[in-house]
Amino acid sequence: MDDFRANVAQNRDALLAIAKKNPHMAYQKVNELALFVGSRHGVNLQLHFPVPAKVADVDAYGTENIGIVVDKFRRTFPVAREIVKHKAVEILGPDARALDAYMYEGKEGVKVIMTESSRIEVLPGSVHLWCRVDDERVKKYADWLMENVYFVSASG
Incomplete structure:
Protein backbone atom coordinates (compact mmCIF):
# COMPACT_ATOMS: atom_id res chain seq x y z
CA MET A 1 0.00 0.00 0.00
CA ASP A 2 2.88 2.35 0.76
CA ASP A 3 4.27 1.71 -2.74
CA PHE A 4 0.88 2.53 -4.27
CA ARG A 5 0.51 5.73 -2.20
CA ALA A 6 3.99 6.83 -3.31
CA ASN A 7 3.00 6.29 -6.95
CA VAL A 8 -0.19 8.28 -6.47
CA ALA A 9 1.79 11.11 -4.87
CA GLN A 10 4.26 11.07 -7.75
CA ASN A 11 1.41 11.30 -10.29
CA ARG A 12 -0.91 13.49 -8.18
CA ASP A 13 -1.02 16.52 -10.49
CA ALA A 14 -1.78 14.44 -13.58
CA LEU A 15 -4.45 12.42 -11.74
CA LEU A 16 -5.99 15.62 -10.36
CA ALA A 17 -6.19 17.16 -13.85
CA ILE A 18 -7.78 14.00 -15.26
CA ALA A 19 -10.25 13.78 -12.35
CA LYS A 20 -11.43 17.34 -12.97
CA LYS A 21 -11.96 16.77 -16.69
CA ASN A 22 -13.25 13.20 -16.74
CA PRO A 23 -13.87 11.26 -13.49
CA HIS A 24 -14.42 8.02 -15.45
CA MET A 25 -10.97 8.36 -17.02
CA ALA A 26 -9.47 9.09 -13.57
CA TYR A 27 -11.07 5.88 -12.29
CA GLN A 28 -9.50 3.94 -15.15
CA LYS A 29 -6.07 5.55 -14.70
CA VAL A 30 -5.89 5.03 -10.94
CA ASN A 31 -6.86 1.39 -11.35
CA GLU A 32 -4.23 0.97 -14.09
CA LEU A 33 -1.72 2.36 -11.60
CA ALA A 34 -3.06 -0.02 -8.93
CA LEU A 35 -2.70 -3.00 -11.29
CA PHE A 36 0.86 -1.93 -12.13
CA VAL A 37 1.89 -1.56 -8.49
CA GLY A 38 0.08 -4.75 -7.50
CA SER A 39 1.82 -6.73 -10.23
CA ARG A 40 5.18 -5.83 -8.70
CA HIS A 41 4.02 -7.50 -5.48
CA GLY A 42 2.25 -10.50 -6.98
CA VAL A 43 -1.31 -9.27 -6.26
CA ASN A 44 -4.20 -7.72 -8.12
CA LEU A 45 -4.73 -4.40 -6.36
CA GLN A 46 -8.13 -2.76 -6.94
CA LEU A 47 -9.59 0.53 -5.79
CA HIS A 48 -13.34 0.74 -5.30
CA PHE A 49 -15.44 3.88 -5.28
CA PRO A 50 -18.80 3.04 -3.70
CA VAL A 51 -19.47 6.79 -3.67
CA PRO A 52 -18.71 7.90 -7.26
CA ALA A 53 -17.93 11.48 -6.20
CA LYS A 54 -14.88 10.16 -4.30
CA VAL A 55 -13.09 9.65 -7.64
CA ALA A 56 -12.36 13.39 -7.59
CA ASP A 57 -10.63 13.08 -4.17
CA VAL A 58 -7.18 12.16 -5.50
CA ASP A 59 -5.58 12.62 -2.07
CA ALA A 60 -7.73 9.78 -0.72
CA TYR A 61 -6.59 7.27 -3.35
CA GLY A 62 -5.17 4.23 -1.61
CA THR A 63 -6.52 5.13 1.83
CA GLU A 64 -9.89 3.34 1.71
CA ASN A 65 -12.02 0.82 -0.16
CA ILE A 66 -9.26 -1.41 -1.49
CA GLY A 67 -9.33 -4.96 -2.75
CA ILE A 68 -6.21 -7.13 -2.78
CA VAL A 69 -6.62 -10.35 -4.75
CA VAL A 70 -3.87 -12.91 -4.29
CA ASP A 71 -5.50 -16.08 -5.68
CA LYS A 72 -9.08 -15.77 -6.92
CA PHE A 73 -9.43 -19.56 -7.13
CA ARG A 74 -8.53 -20.39 -3.51
CA ARG A 75 -11.64 -21.62 -1.68
CA THR A 76 -10.36 -22.34 1.83
CA PHE A 77 -7.95 -20.69 4.23
CA PRO A 78 -4.53 -22.29 4.74
CA VAL A 79 -5.04 -21.70 8.49
CA ALA A 80 -8.10 -22.34 10.62
Whole structure:
Protein backbone atom coordinates (compact mmCIF):
# COMPACT_ATOMS: atom_id res chain seq x y z
CA MET A 1 0.00 0.00 0.00
CA ASP A 2 2.88 2.35 0.76
CA ASP A 3 4.27 1.71 -2.74
CA PHE A 4 0.88 2.53 -4.27
CA ARG A 5 0.51 5.73 -2.20
CA ALA A 6 3.99 6.83 -3.31
CA ASN A 7 3.00 6.29 -6.95
CA VAL A 8 -0.19 8.28 -6.47
CA ALA A 9 1.79 11.11 -4.87
CA GLN A 10 4.26 11.07 -7.75
CA ASN A 11 1.41 11.30 -10.29
CA ARG A 12 -0.91 13.49 -8.18
CA ASP A 13 -1.02 16.52 -10.49
CA ALA A 14 -1.78 14.44 -13.58
CA LEU A 15 -4.45 12.42 -11.74
CA LEU A 16 -5.99 15.62 -10.36
CA ALA A 17 -6.19 17.16 -13.85
CA ILE A 18 -7.78 14.00 -15.26
CA ALA A 19 -10.25 13.78 -12.35
CA LYS A 20 -11.43 17.34 -12.97
CA LYS A 21 -11.96 16.77 -16.69
CA ASN A 22 -13.25 13.20 -16.74
CA PRO A 23 -13.87 11.26 -13.49
CA HIS A 24 -14.42 8.02 -15.45
CA MET A 25 -10.97 8.36 -17.02
CA ALA A 26 -9.47 9.09 -13.57
CA TYR A 27 -11.07 5.88 -12.29
CA GLN A 28 -9.50 3.94 -15.15
CA LYS A 29 -6.07 5.55 -14.70
CA VAL A 30 -5.89 5.03 -10.94
CA ASN A 31 -6.86 1.39 -11.35
CA GLU A 32 -4.23 0.97 -14.09
CA LEU A 33 -1.72 2.36 -11.60
CA ALA A 34 -3.06 -0.02 -8.93
CA LEU A 35 -2.70 -3.00 -11.29
CA PHE A 36 0.86 -1.93 -12.13
CA VAL A 37 1.89 -1.56 -8.49
CA GLY A 38 0.08 -4.75 -7.50
CA SER A 39 1.82 -6.73 -10.23
CA ARG A 40 5.18 -5.83 -8.70
CA HIS A 41 4.02 -7.50 -5.48
CA GLY A 42 2.25 -10.50 -6.98
CA VAL A 43 -1.31 -9.27 -6.26
CA ASN A 44 -4.20 -7.72 -8.12
CA LEU A 45 -4.73 -4.40 -6.36
CA GLN A 46 -8.13 -2.76 -6.94
CA LEU A 47 -9.59 0.53 -5.79
CA HIS A 48 -13.34 0.74 -5.30
CA PHE A 49 -15.44 3.88 -5.28
CA PRO A 50 -18.80 3.04 -3.70
CA VAL A 51 -19.47 6.79 -3.67
CA PRO A 52 -18.71 7.90 -7.26
CA ALA A 53 -17.93 11.48 -6.20
CA LYS A 54 -14.88 10.16 -4.30
CA VAL A 55 -13.09 9.65 -7.64
CA ALA A 56 -12.36 13.39 -7.59
CA ASP A 57 -10.63 13.08 -4.17
CA VAL A 58 -7.18 12.16 -5.50
CA ASP A 59 -5.58 12.62 -2.07
CA ALA A 60 -7.73 9.78 -0.72
CA TYR A 61 -6.59 7.27 -3.35
CA GLY A 62 -5.17 4.23 -1.61
CA THR A 63 -6.52 5.13 1.83
CA GLU A 64 -9.89 3.34 1.71
CA ASN A 65 -12.02 0.82 -0.16
CA ILE A 66 -9.26 -1.41 -1.49
CA GLY A 67 -9.33 -4.96 -2.75
CA ILE A 68 -6.21 -7.13 -2.78
CA VAL A 69 -6.62 -10.35 -4.75
CA VAL A 70 -3.87 -12.91 -4.29
CA ASP A 71 -5.50 -16.08 -5.68
CA LYS A 72 -9.08 -15.77 -6.92
CA PHE A 73 -9.43 -19.56 -7.13
CA ARG A 74 -8.53 -20.39 -3.51
CA ARG A 75 -11.64 -21.62 -1.68
CA THR A 76 -10.36 -22.34 1.83
CA PHE A 77 -7.95 -20.69 4.23
CA PRO A 78 -4.53 -22.29 4.74
CA VAL A 79 -5.04 -21.70 8.49
CA ALA A 80 -8.10 -22.34 10.62
CA ARG A 81 -10.85 -19.79 10.00
CA GLU A 82 -11.15 -19.35 13.78
CA ILE A 83 -7.55 -18.04 13.84
CA VAL A 84 -8.41 -15.45 11.16
CA LYS A 85 -11.36 -14.34 13.26
CA HIS A 86 -9.44 -14.34 16.55
CA LYS A 87 -6.59 -12.27 15.08
CA ALA A 88 -9.09 -9.72 13.75
CA VAL A 89 -10.43 -9.04 17.24
CA GLU A 90 -6.97 -9.23 18.82
CA ILE A 91 -5.47 -6.70 16.40
CA LEU A 92 -8.44 -4.47 15.59
CA GLY A 93 -9.78 -4.32 19.12
CA PRO A 94 -12.71 -5.67 21.12
CA ASP A 95 -15.26 -3.58 19.21
CA ALA A 96 -14.48 -5.53 16.04
CA ARG A 97 -16.87 -8.40 15.35
CA ALA A 98 -15.51 -11.25 13.25
CA LEU A 99 -18.22 -13.41 11.69
CA ASP A 100 -18.31 -16.38 9.35
CA ALA A 101 -19.39 -15.20 5.90
CA TYR A 102 -19.62 -16.25 2.26
CA MET A 103 -19.90 -19.90 3.31
CA TYR A 104 -21.29 -21.67 0.26
CA GLU A 105 -20.21 -24.20 -2.37
CA GLY A 106 -17.24 -25.32 -0.27
CA LYS A 107 -15.96 -21.77 0.13
CA GLU A 108 -15.25 -19.98 3.35
CA GLY A 109 -14.75 -16.42 4.47
CA VAL A 110 -14.83 -13.95 7.33
CA LYS A 111 -16.50 -10.58 7.62
CA VAL A 112 -15.00 -8.24 10.20
CA ILE A 113 -17.35 -5.44 11.19
CA MET A 114 -15.65 -2.51 12.90
CA THR A 115 -18.36 0.16 12.65
CA GLU A 116 -21.62 0.51 10.77
CA SER A 117 -19.71 1.78 7.73
CA SER A 118 -16.31 0.05 8.17
CA ARG A 119 -15.68 -3.60 7.48
CA ILE A 120 -13.07 -6.00 6.17
CA GLU A 121 -14.06 -8.98 4.04
CA VAL A 122 -11.47 -11.75 4.31
CA LEU A 123 -11.67 -14.49 1.74
CA PRO A 124 -9.16 -17.31 1.25
CA GLY A 125 -7.69 -15.62 -1.83
CA SER A 126 -8.42 -11.93 -1.24
CA VAL A 127 -9.09 -9.21 1.27
CA HIS A 128 -11.41 -6.27 0.72
CA LEU A 129 -10.87 -3.29 3.00
CA TRP A 130 -14.10 -1.28 3.13
CA CYS A 131 -12.59 1.11 5.65
CA ARG A 132 -9.73 3.54 6.17
CA VAL A 133 -6.51 1.61 5.60
CA ASP A 134 -4.30 4.31 7.07
CA ASP A 135 -5.44 3.20 10.55
CA GLU A 136 -2.42 1.40 12.07
CA ARG A 137 -4.62 -1.43 13.35
CA VAL A 138 -5.99 -2.07 9.86
CA LYS A 139 -2.46 -2.05 8.43
CA LYS A 140 -1.31 -4.46 11.13
CA TYR A 141 -4.19 -6.87 10.45
CA ALA A 142 -3.65 -6.67 6.67
CA ASP A 143 0.07 -7.36 7.20
CA TRP A 144 -0.80 -10.34 9.41
CA LEU A 145 -3.11 -11.68 6.69
CA MET A 146 -0.41 -11.28 4.03
CA GLU A 147 2.16 -13.15 6.12
CA ASN A 148 -0.08 -15.85 7.58
CA VAL A 149 -2.87 -16.41 5.06
CA TYR A 150 -1.90 -15.21 1.59
CA PHE A 151 1.86 -15.63 1.36
CA VAL A 152 2.47 -18.52 3.72
CA SER A 153 5.94 -19.91 3.07
CA ALA A 154 6.08 -23.51 1.93
CA SER A 155 8.67 -24.27 4.62
CA GLY A 156 6.79 -22.71 7.49
